[in-house]
Amino acid sequence: TSRFEGVPMAPADPILGVSEAFKADTNDLKLNLGVGAYRTEELHPYVLEVVKKAENLMLERGENKEYLPIEGLAAFNKATAELLFGADNPVIKEQRVATVQGLSGTGSLRLAAALIERYFPGAKVLISAPTWGNHKNIFNDARVPWSEYRYYDPKTVGLDFEGMIADIEAAPEGSFVLLHGCAHNPTGIDPTPEQWEKIADVIQEKNLIPFFDVAYQGFASGSLDADASSVRLFAARGMEVLIAQSYSKNLGLYSERIGAMNVVCSSADAAARQSDPLTLVKSQLKRIARPMYSNPPIHGARIVANVVGDPTLFNEWKAEMEMMAGRIKNVRQKLYDSLSSKDKSGKDWSFVLKQIGMFSFTGLNKAQSDNMTDKWHVYMTKDGRISLAGLSLAKCEYLADAIIDSYH
Ligand code: PMP
Numbered sequence: 001t002s003r004f005e006g007v008p009m010a011p012a013d014p015i016l017g018v019s020e021a022f023k024a025d026t027n028d029l030k031l032n033l034g035v036g037a038y039r040t041e042e043l044h045p046y047v048l049e050v051v052k053k054a055e056n057l058m059l060e061r062g063e064n065k066e067y068l069p070i071e072g073l074a075a076f077n078k079a080t081a082e083l084l085f086g087a088d089n090p091v092i093k094e095q096r097v098a099t100v101q102g103l104s105g106t107g108s109l110r111l112a113a114a115l116i117e118r119y120f121p122g123a124k125v126l127i128s129a130p131t132w133g134n135h136k137n138i139f140n141d142a143r144v145p146w147s148e149y150r151y152y153d154p155k156t157v158g159l160d161f162e163g164m165i166a167d168i169e170a171a172p173e174g175s176f177v178l179l180h181g182c183a184h185n186p187t188g189i190d191p192t193p194e195q196w197e198k199i200a201d202v203i204q205e206k207n208l209i210p211f212f213d214v215a216y217q218g219f220a221s222g223s224l225d226a227d228a229s230s231v232r233l234f235a236a237r238g239m240e241v242l243i244a245q246s247y248s249k250n251l252g253l254y255s256e257r258i259g260a261m262n263v264v265c266s267s268a269d270a271a272a273r274q275s276d277p278l279t280l281v282k283s284q285l286k287r288i289a290r291p292m293y294s295n296p297p298i299h300g301a302r303i304v305a306n307v308v309g310d311p312t313l314f315n316e317w318k319a320e321m322e323m324m325a326g327r328i329k330n331v332r333q334k335l336y337d338s339l340s341s342k343d344k345s346g347k348d349w350s351f352v353l354k355q356i357g358m359f360s361f362t363g364l365n366k367a368q369s370d371n372m373t374d375k376w377h378v379y380m381t382k383d384g385r386i387s388l389a390g391l392s393l394a395k396c397e398y399l400a401d402a403i404i405d406s407y408h
Contacts, residue, residue: 014133014381022379030377031395033386036185036358037254038324041392046324048252050317054306063302068295070286072101072260076301079308080245080260084214084228091235091264098263098282100289101296104253105215105246106134108261112211112242113142114288115281116176125176125211126168128152130383132185132213135178149177152187157351157363159189165202173207176242181214182227183357186385190220190356196230200237210234211242219250220357222325224318240266247304249358250321258300261285324389328358331391335360338400345408358389368406376402 012020018034040046071077077099085092102108116123125144127135128151139146149171150163168177179199184190191199203210212231218224234241246259263285265277289295307313332352339349352360364372364384372378378399380386391399 018379018381021373025377025379027377029398031379031390031399033378033380033388033390033399036249036387036389038249038252038328038358038389039392041327041394043390043392043395046252048317048320050307050313050320051251051253051303053313053316054303057306058299058302065298068101068298068301070289070295071099071282072296073298073301073305075305075309076101076258077260079305081262083224083308084217084243084245084262085232085235086225086228089232089235096265096267096278098265098278098285100261100282100285101301102244102259102261102289103293103296104248104257104259105213105244106138106259107257107293107296108244108246108259109135109138109213110142110292111261111285111288112244112263113138113144114292115284117142117144118288119284120174120176123174123176124172125178126171126208127178128164128180128184130186131178131180132215133381135213147171151184152189152361154363157189157361158354159191159195161191161195161198165198168199168202168208169206171206171208174209176209176211177203178211178213179230181212181217181230181243183216183220183359185215185357186359186381186383187361188355188357188359189361191230193229193233196233200234200239203234204237204239209242210239211244213244215244215246216249216357217245218318218321219325222322224250224321235264238266240264247300251304251307251317253300253303256300256303257297258304328388331388331393331396332360334393334396335388335391335400338396339403342397342400343404343407345404347407358387360386360388362386362403364403364406371406372402376405378402 015035022032038046081097081099082092091097102111125139125146126149127146129148130152149167150160153160182190217227220227231243241264243262248254263281307317336349336352362384366382369380369382369384372380
């Protein structure tokens with residue numbers, strides 16, 4: 001007998017479980033469009049050239065493996081905040097951003113969730129319906145109550161903007177509103193610049209706190225600045241904002257677990273630093289991190305700091321990001337073309353082209369998604385999301401056949 005007999009079986013993760021099922025499939029036609037990781041046209045994992053160069057530099061320098069401070073690598077924290085806001089942004093110039101290195105996007109979100117749980121008791125986090133599946137886990141485990149705001153409209157496979165605004169407007173004062181900075185996961189549907197302004201209006205009027213999850217900066221459009229424009233719009237209004245960042249996708253550092261939690265605080269009175277909100281927030285983020293994981297890993301932080309800190313590498317990174325974003329856009333176009341030419345039902349597939357980022361929300365329901373997997377060996381999450389980063393031009397026609405068969 002075991003003392004652990006009473007431990008119940010945990011359900012499989014809906015996203016990572018897809019990869020396990022894919023591995024077990026022996027059919028040659030199989031296609032893994034579940035997890036959001038970039039693949040080459042040959043469907044191989046990709047290590048960015050700039051990452052290899054930065055790693056070579058690090059080896060040559062023979063850097064040590066001493067512990068980092070709790071808040072992470074200083075050069076990384078500086079680089080990551082500047083990348084997010086732009087180095088000339090007033091929030092950077094006025095030193096109003098508290099930045100702590102986190103265990104990629106997930107770990108950074110988890111730090112902020114713990115901060116909310118401790119210092120904003122009872123405050124709710126509003127999340128989009130639908131959202132990245134792990135958001136609910138993160139807030140549940142941190143014991144932060146959450147509710148959903150309308151986001152996806154199945155009729156248009158587009159944004160339910162009125163519903164979104166109405167639900168945010170109805171939120172209790174002091175609630176946090178979780179927003180995807182760009183390339184909304186899982187839908188690929190982003191608000192327009194005008195809609196972002198309206199969202200900011202409501203959040204400001206209702207005294208809510210914007211909380212951005214930025215997992216795809218530079219990876220969505222190919223431009224670091226364009227993909228950060230939503231966050232910068234809120235910061236430019238002088239609002240206090242929370243922003244979690246991830247380098248999993250844009251630098252392909254998935255397993256290095258590198259990201260950051262940033263909190264834009266109003267007022268940074270240098271004379272009163274001890275009671276300054278920035279100092280207070282940062283001290284608490286560190287206090288939360290210490291018993292959780294003590295201090296973050298150094299390797300990814302050094303890669304980011306080296307790439308962003310060197311003008312040549314920085315430009316090479318931008319070119320590689322454009323290349324990755326470009327490949328996904330090409331695949332998106334080819335998938336749309338294939339769907340439009342093969343499907344004789346008259347269905348409008350233009351929503352595929354309107355979406356942005358690595359995902360496409362196909363509008364397939366659970367039963368239809370099951371058909372994709374069971375009959376066509378296409379592995380995807382059951383909400384109808386497919387990762388275009390795992391698709392090649394060569395496989396677009398096959399995928400279109402599978403989608404059309406599953407729809408009708
Ligand atoms: N937020 C969103 C919306 C994401 O899509 C992801 C990656 N799938 C993350 C956060 C975090 O990923 P990571 O922990 O690898 O940075």
